[in-house]
Amino acid sequence: MILQLLTGGVLLGCVYGLVSMGLSLIYGVMGIVNFAHGALVMLAMYVSYWLNTYVSLDPVIGTPIIALIMFGFGMILYKLVIKRVLKGPFLARMLVTFGLSIFFINMAQFLWSPDYRNIQGAISKGTFMLGSVFIELPKLVASVGSLIVAALIYWFLRKTKTGLAIQAISIDRSAASLMGINLEKLNAIAFGIGIACAGAAGSLLASYYYIFPDVGTMFGLVALVAVALGGFGSTEGALIGAILIGIIETLGGFYIGPEYKYALIFLSYVLIVIVRPKGLMGWGAD
């Protein structure tokens, strides 16, 4: 049983991690805590749903396409809104994403009605046994996706010129701009990538999870805690934080009681952050 729980926890954690990494990247580069991340995951789920309905694109196979679409959307969002608040005070930066979240959720309701939808017959359906452990295929696929995304981000940040420049900004903005780095463009790209991660997450989630306007809220909240737990600005930290949360959720849910599982997640966040005020792998200013 414990093995089953751990497996389930890690898989779930990877799914959360997928949502969290984009959030963490965005924070690391532009210091914005994106409370609209859950709503963007929801939008990606709808995009995935419509692509599946109209052009029979499987959500798993379509993940890169949806990530690309969301990348574009992220760039537009950056140009229209985020760019304008970057220089604003901390609170405005924080609340603008609350506003966006309220807007997106209700826009989805307005455009697509509150009905639940799900994608029938995605290629990753069903379960299989690995020894005595059940593994849900869609979650496994999402987890693998999550690891691929983590690897891509790692590669991008460390091996590409743009990625290195983005890292430079997240360490020291003013120095980076002195070095002739085009902040504007890089911010837009980084935000786009963050949202693309939300896109990938949404698409993989859509392969097994039902879709409705409010679906992203809880994912967004858990992801936020995962990012804070891992330490703001560290994508690896976000993934580790998310996996930790997944394990706490399944183990705690089983041994202590499902009604307490979210409370346990939040409690462990508070305990960890009190001991390590910058999260597990965090650095930089508050």
Add this chain to the structure above:
Amino acid sequence: MANNKRFIYTLLIVLGIAIVLPLVLKARFQQHILVLVMLYAVLGEAWNIMAGYAGMVSIGQAAFFGIGAYVSTILFVKFQVNPWIGFIAAGLVTAAFATVIGLPFSRLRGRYFAIGTIALGQMIKVVFENWPWVGGATGMIIDMKKGSFWNFQFHASKTGYYYIALGMLVFVVVYIYIMERSKMGFYFKAIRENEDVATGLGVNKTKYKLLAIAISAGITGMCGTILAQYQLYVEPAYMFDHTISVTIALIAVFGGSGNIIGPILGSVILMPISELTRAWMGSSGSGIDLMIYGVFIVLMCVFEPDGLMGIARKAGRRLEARREKEVAA
């Protein structure tokens, strides 16, 4: 000093309007909006003490709000204690709770604190949901009594609740006005601006952070009692709702935080918009009302990040410039 006087006169005029308002707007829904405006103005001010002045941004005020609501309700339902005593007790218990919780929380900074408060709100909610003595998820119903000031219940008209909330607001505004000019206010702001500098200048940051949290929580808890008495029903899902926490922060920031007028302005504008758009468009179930609300917040953050007070200040400067021109001419 003349400015101060003018400021106080302005406040008195506004207070006068506020006192007369429910006599003009008599419809029940209008009065409902008025009650909410007042209640959220107080909640916004309470948030302001903690976040606007002392720099600890909370998105978990619902924890304090709900605890306050439950304290008075438990006292009334289980021990038949008059809600007015419950009202005071709510403030005290919530403040005490906040002090205990604040001790570890005061170590957290910036967004780690903010997310910590989100976590706190969710945890407290779960505790109450699973606490059979207070009705668990089913909540508690407050028996309807004869509507009177003494019973803290008003049925024929909502003006009673309105004036209680208004009274709270006056109290809180006067308190903040004095605080702003006193050692406590300066120390709060110093902590907000730079904790290291503050402690280097002899500010006991833990003590003052706890003070800010406790005062803010106490006021928020008392507001919880008002809402509990208003709807005569408490349930964890509503009293500890994350939306309450978000709305409180939105109102204060929308109006302009770290400022005595900001949260009031925010509540005066935002609450009617939220309630009226729902009344006009909500029955379609399309979500248009909340879309408008969302757009409003985004626009405000984008174009006037300092909130309504930012606009007011700019307009003031422009006015001043024009007057100077006139004088010159």
Add this chain to the structure above:
Amino acid sequence: MKKNSLVVRMVLALMMVAVLFVPMMGSAAPATIKIGTIYPLTGANATTGADCMSGVEMALDIINNSYDIDFPFAKTVGIPNLGGAKLELVVGDSRGDATVGMAETERIITESKVCAFFGGYQSGVVKTTSMAAERLQIPYVLSDATSPTLTERGFQWFFRVIPHDGIQAKNALEMVNDIEKKEKVDLKKLAILWENTEWGASVAVELRKWAAHYGYKLVADISYVYKATDVSAEVLKLKAANPDIIVHAAYVSDAILFTQTMKAMKVAPKVFIGMAGYLDPNYVGTVGADAENIFVRGVYGLDLAVSKPYVAKINELYKKKYGRDMSPNAARSFTAPFVIADAINRAKSTKPEDIRKALLETNMPASALITAYDGVKFDPVTHDNTLAKSLYLQIQGGKLRVVWPFNLAAVPYSYPFAWGK
């Protein structure tokens, strides 16, 4: 000097608010009989709210227009005893929130001067909406929320048509008992699974009570957080308990998630009973074949048409309008406007007090209802419907078929429960 602008700003702000208030000032003279209702039209339960609303709209259509159906108010236009005055519906959105629900109810009652109120759907919301009606002394007819606490408050103006959770829980275990007898099996291990909300908690209380009464062993008593992102811990717990019977009280989003996770983890009880969310057309639509053979608590099923021919006709009308069969949720909500219309018709008045008196004397026969109740007659003290009764349906071929009580069953139930491929 800059403070000076404050005065200007303040006045402007106040003016802005005043402007917002203006359109609410006037209210039209009542040419029709206005009745108010409220449902969660946005938020997590919006889909169910919309489903309920379509039932309500159907009811109003039948009352206000003339149709050749053998059903009260169908052949006539409007309320006969009031010269054919039509009912006009004023709708509010509770957002699934108690405070909003109360405010909307009050607004509708005072602004639109409705003479009666109904609806609500979620028990937690109905607690405050009914409170608002009680304060304003407007009759409130509830036909879709089941928490027993609602009628324990001794309200004067509040009436409930639907059986409360106590009766429904009792019926669930009675059905299991009947199945055991018929199949000659012995099912002992009961698991109850409930969302930790006002409604879920009260279902759990009633189920525990009746489980003890009927001698079932409670092997799992699991509550979970509403709108969960993942329920594997809950389902594993369920699996560890290995129950014969599972009763699940959930709204639709969790019903979907649990069904999928239980199937994935191969948790298969002999009898699987679902409540509330399982009735939602979205549920079957989303999980498809996985819903097969789940028993669902309900008060209505299309199969009732066998004994009540008008059920089929009303469903036809409904289908023409909404393109799908009437769901049990829609049918529940459909009932309240008729109870109100009946009371207004007998009272020959739209005064709230007269309607209240008429409601107390309500005695509607089973033939005036599309639901399975034996009629509508309110208990003089609690105002619960003494003739209320619940049905059990089973999802067969994607449709909800009436299978219990056996005398009303349209098709035989299928036993034991098993997951499809």
Add this chain to the structure above:
Amino acid sequence: MSELVVKNVTKRFGGLTAVNDVSFSVKSGEILGLIGPNGAGKTTLFSCLTGFHRPDAGSVVFEGRDIAGWSPNNICSIGIARTFQVVQILQGMTVLENVQVGAFLRYPGAAAARDKAIKVLEKVGMSKRAPVKAVNLTLPEKKRLEVAMCLATDPKVLMLDESMAGLTPTEIQEATSMLRQLREDGLALIVVEHVMEAIMPISDRIMVLDSGAKIAEGTPREIASNERVISAYLGDKYVKRCKV
């Protein structure tokens, strides 16, 4: 007459010993210059003395009490104040308000604190800037404001961390005369400075840190001719300049 006596203070960060067994003392009416190359541990030493770091070993005795490990605010309230190497002020508040925060320590009443703050601003020559938001000041002004904030707490010991960096020669003149004035007022001053022209003439004694350890202490003249100091830190050009 009070004296700050530091004995064997050591501070380690992981494997790095930032302050290594440093002892010294400073008393009222005395200016102690503290010099050393970058990374010598000067700022860390300040932080150990003012409570921002807890020393791993050693004692810091002031007026008969060992204050090592006390919190910064308590150390401030017994009369030890410091400025920061990277200027630290309350950016969003006005100059007057900044100083008032310091003044509240000894004058809890609002009016008294305000009077005190105005007096201190006069003393440091910033009265005219009182209503300006601190964020809008020039860097030298910010440094001066920081000193004013410390002075408002009526310190007996004042530690200045590179307060004269970036000042013009005239401004250095003003600053040094202010420091002399403070010495006459009876304060004990510990001054970290890179600007040798400023620190050499005003210091009564100079202490030199290198790699966390004290390598020399003496009058400016002695230090200027100390071989070890020259090789460790000063270099030839400074030696020539200082040999007056």
